[in-house]
Amino acid sequence: MNDIGIKARLLLMTLIPAGILAAAVGVYFSWQHLGDLQKQLLERGQLTAEHLQRPATEALLAGQPQRMRTTLANTLNYQDVRAVTLYDADNQPLEHSGPQMLAANRALPESPLAAGTGLQVRTGERSTRFILPLQASPELLSAAERSDLEADALIGWLEVELSHGNTQLRSYQTLLTTLVLILLGLLITGLMVSTMGRHIIDPIVEINQAIARISKGQLDVRLPRQGARELDDLAEGVNTMTQALQSAQGELQQNVEQATEDLRQTLETIEVQNIELDMARKAAQEASRIKSEFLANMSHELRTPLNGILGFSNLLQRTEMTPRQIEYLDTISKSAKSLQDIINEILDFSKIEAGKLVLDNLPFNLRDLVEETLTMLAPAAHQKQVELVSLIYRDVPLGLSGDALRLKQVLSNLLSNAIKFTHDGSVCLRVMLEEDNDSSAVLRISVTDTGVGLTEAQQKSLFRAFSQVDNSPTRQAGGTGLGLVITKRLVEQMHGEIHLHSTPGSGSEFWFTASLNKSSQADDDLPNRPFEGLYAGVFEPNPLSRQALLHALEDLGLQTRIFSTLSSLDEAVLEGGPSAPQLALVSSESPEHRLTDSLQYVQRWAGHGCASILLVNAVAQPPQLDQLPEGRCAVLSRPLCMRKLFRATGQLLQPRPSALPDLPAADAEQERRANPDSVTILCVDDNPANLKLVETFLQEMGTRVRAVDSGEAALEVLAEQRFDLIFMDVQMPGMDGRQTTEEIRLQEELSEQPATPIVALTAHALAEERRKLLKCGMNDYLSKPISPEQLRESIRKWTGQDLGTEPVAAPTSPPPAAPPSNPVLDHEEGLRLAAGKADLAQDMLDMLLQNLPNDRQAIEESLKAGDQQRLLESVHRLHGATRYCGVPELRRRCLQAETRLKQNAPADTEIQQLFAAMERLQESLSVQ
Numbered sequence: 001m002n003d004i005g006i007k008a009r010l011l012l013m014t015l016i017p018a019g020i021l022a023a024a025v026g027v028y029f030s031w032q033h034l035g036d037l038q039k040q041l042l043e044r045g046q047l048t049a050e051h052l053q054r055p056a057t058e059a060l061l062a063g064q065p066q067r068m069r070t071t072l073a074n075t076l077n078y079q080d081v082r083a084v085t086l087y088d089a090d091n092q093p094l095e096h097s098g099p100q101m102l103a104a105n106r107a108l109p110e111s112p113l114a115a116g117t118g119l120q121v122r123t124g125e126r127s128t129r130f131i132l133p134l135q136a137s138p139e140l141l142s143a144a145e146r147s148d149l150e151a152d153a154l155i156g157w158l159e160v161e162l163s164h165g166n167t168q169l170r171s172y173q174t175l176l177t178t179l180v181l182i183l184l185g186l187l188i189t190g191l192m193v194s195t196m197g198r199h200i201i202d203p204i205v206e207i208n209q210a211i212a213r214i215s216k217g218q219l220d221v222r223l224p225r226q227g228a229r230e231l232d233d234l235a236e237g238v239n240t241m242t243q244a245l246q247s248a249q250g251e252l253q254q255n256v257e258q259a260t261e262d263l264r265q266t267l268e269t270i271e272v273q274n275i276e277l278d279m280a281r282k283a284a285q286e287a288s289r290i291k292s293e294f295l296a297n298m299s300h301e302l303r304t305p306l307n308g309i310l311g312f313s314n315l316l317q318r319t320e321m322t323p324r325q326i327e328y329l330d331t332i333s334k335s336a337k338s339l340q341d342i343i344n345e346i347l348d349f350s351k352i353e354a355g356k357l358v359l360d361n362l363p364f365n366l367r368d369l370v371e372e373t374l375t376m377l378a379p380a381a382h383q384k385q386v387e388l389v390s391l392i393y394r395d396v397p398l399g400l401s402g403d404a405l406r407l408k409q410v411l412s413n414l415l416s417n418a419i420k421f422t423h424d425g426s427v428c429l430r431v432m433l434e435e436d437n438d439s440s441a442v443l444r445i446s447v448t449d450t451g452v453g454l455t456e457a458q459q460k461s462l463f464r465a466f467s468q469v470d471n472s473p474t475r476q477a478g479g480t481g482l483g484l485v486i487t488k489r490l491v492e493q494m495h496g497e498i499h500l501h502s503t504p505g506s507g508s509e510f511w512f513t514a515s516l517n518k519s520s521q522a523d524d525d526l527p528n529r530p531f532e533g534l535y536a537g538v539f540e541p542n543p544l545s546r547q548a549l550l551h552a553l554e555d556l557g558l559q560t561r562i563f564s565t566l567s568s569l570d571e572a573v574l575e576g577g578p579s580a581p582q583l584a585l586v587s588s589e590s591p592e593h594r595l596t597d598s599l600q601y602v603q604r605w606a607g608h609g610c611a612s613i614l615l616v617n618a619v620a621q622p623p624q625l626d627q628l629p630e631g632r633c634a635v636l637s638r639p640l641c642m643r644k645l646f647r648a649t650g651q652l653l654q655p656r657p658s659a660l661p662d663l664p665a666a667d668a669e670q671e672r673r674a675n676p677d678s679v680t681i682l683c684v685d686d687n688p689a690n691l692k693l694v695e696t697f698l699q700e701m702g703t704r705v706r707a708v709d710s711g712e713a714a715l716e717v718l719a720e721q722r723f724d725l726i727f728m729d730v731q732m733p734g735m736d737g738r739q740t741t742e743e744i745r746l747q748e749e750l751s752e753q754p755a756t757p758i759v760a761l762t763a764h765a766l767a768e769e770r771r772k773l774l775k776c777g778m779n780d781y782l783s784k785p786i787s788p789e790q791l792r793e794s795i796r797k798w799t800g801q802d803l804g805t806e807p808v809a810a811p812t813s814p815p816p817a818a819p820p821s822n823p824v825l826d827h828e829e830g831l832r833l834a835a836g837k838a839d840l841a842q843d844m845l846d847m848l849l850q851n852l853p854n855d856r857q858a859i860e861e862s863l864k865a866g867d868q869q870r871l872l873e874s875v876h877r878l879h880g881a882t883r884y885c886g887v888p889e890l891r892r893r894c895l896q897a898e899t900r901l902k903q904n905a906p907a908d909t910e911i912q913q914l915f916a917a918m919e920r921l922q923e924s925l926s927v928q
Helices: 006-061 065-075 138-144 165-215 229-317 323-354 366-383 404-420 456-460 483-493 543-555 566-575 595-607 623-627 642-653 668-674 688-700 711-720 737-751 769-775 788-799 827-833 838-865 868-882 888-902 908-927
Strands: 081-088 093-097 120-123 127-136 153-163 362-365 386-392 399-402 425-436 440-449 498-503 507-518 535-539 559-562 583-587 611-616 633-637 680-684 704-708 725-729 758-762 780-783
Touching (some): 006 138, 006 165, 229 323, 323 483, 483 507, 535 543, 535 566, 566 583, 566 595, 583 595, 611 642, 680 688, 680 711, 688 704, 688 868, 711 737, 737 769, 769 780, 827 838, 838 908, 868 908, 888 908
Parallel strands (some): 386 425, 535 559, 611 633, 680 725
Antiparallel strands (some): 081 153, 362 399
């Protein structure tokens, strides 16, 4: 209705009531007229039948019905009469005029029933029939001299049919006339209303047009009088408004002209400034690019000599030196390590600014990562007497997939900053689960310290590059000021965000979120509650460390009781009985006692059958700890590591005939992990030399080793025996390392066994090959040649067993970095690769030379047959054997050929160079 104009509304207001009234009157009078027509039809039929009644009766009494033929024919001339029929008393037609009756079934009444009836009217769709009984009246009987009939006897029937056509036509005419009159009346009404409404609409339209012109800026428009009081008032108001707008426009135009002039001058000034700013921006961008390139190039250039400093410092530390030389060398190593950290930060920042930093997506164990980070930073915290604690909530998934190295870098930056600015108190790392679904998890990791705190001004500049909290000349903390900037960028690349809450003098809390994928390959492999039913007493005065310790003991299944003093724990141990603790965990020092006091208690408890774990704030054990009772006490450094706690607890609480008879027997898996000597390792390599070397290294470390030369053999051995760790060669004939690993993981899933750590061993890998190895189910990756230190660190990482360190005798005078005298055969390099074992070095060289003709034949056959895969396997096999022998030229040629083959590039030249290196090696040996 809002879209309908005034004229239309006037028409509707007039035509709708008039139309309703006219329709009602027309319907009423039409209905009356139609009723009259129907009534007239009935009357005509009745009159016609009654008019023919007497002559028809006389003709029937005279027995001459044919006399009615002419009369019946003349009756058809009457209005609406269609047909007339004369019947006898038995309903048999005697005379008929007109067409056949329209009614299909004429059910006339029988004589006995119809004798006393009068006129009958039967109406159909197209006609109406009038049936009149013919009776012999007394006077007609006497006139006809009929004595055989009784008075009023039924002698026949007269039927008259009247058509409805004329009546219907008149009805239609009536309706049409009524409709025409109604429409004519509405038309006349509409014309009158339209004419009268024009006197209202036209002034309104004129006013509207004037307003439209005014809105377009034509302020000289004036409206005349409109001939109606209300419209005149409206026109006068519009004229007044127009005059006011015209006055305001003049003032506005003057102001606009003045403002335009001012703006023009300002724009000219801004344009000049924009040109200067654009030139300055381009210069700044170019300077930033040059700076980033310079930092990246200088970082790489600095790392090369720095690695040499660190490497030779490490070698020099293995020689015999005076205490002053050891002190000087230690200072050199620490300074070089600090310089290396600064260079790494600058290099990372340059990569981030250039957009070239890409995060890996590899499986890792979250708890191991956190504990490794805390262990690395523990010495700095212990030096300042700061308590370093980690709390990982139980609902946090441990098996995750992401860039473990960068996540560890984020944690290291936050923790090192917290330790740096905390002079007493504690630094606590908490890991909580914020969001969880089937495939990923969002973690909330916070680092809380009790340090000096930060002001609001310091917080605003904290995440800016090359800025530090304390820039005064007397500042104590060093660094580049890039740590938190790199941390923020790394967190953002992990689809998270980092925040800070700090109060000066009350400490700080840094927390960030990280979205990581879940991975079953890095799930926790420690047994679930292995020491269920055992009882432990705990004395730990620090609340945070106590909470972390209780959390770890509950995961091991130990029932714990907290003691507020060492004397109360001593009383509980000495009382004995079922409530006496079977394991005591004691802080080495507290405000109430010293280390010597703890040692006295531990020695007394050992005599009463209670094992002890002493918690110290030092990475290296103090000399006083050498007097601890062997086999009844273990020393663990804080912050506490779950694997070390499990191993120490297993060693102390393992069943003995004389003590702890009621302890539950540990299964084979727990026993292997509880006893270092029982660490079992499976080595898989198709090269006999490589297999012998790794087997020799592992046996000398005290492990039990099983060596097999194929993936099929490894599966057969694993079906019979479980191992703590598997070293797997990657490329082997038949089932290679990837296929074997996938089959092992499948069998473990089907049997619901815990996953055995698998470490890949390969002589050469392209950049993307490590990702493929870890994706197929392997846990780690080592490049050949493998050193004992690498094997020892891998065993410690994946089994929790620290097999100790073995001093390596360094040469009295380190050889200079000059090219070897014989690039074909280098005995000193072979001796170094065999960890200083001359016999092993000679065995490795003999095995290489013995298989050299077969390896050449296999390469030539593969090259001749065009079998690229077999050729790659043969070259890889030879390359793996050269990694443990002093044959630098042959090793280099193998590396070049394998690289070309893995890139699917032609390698004919490299293969021929490889053959030439084989011949030179054999000639060199024959000369010797």
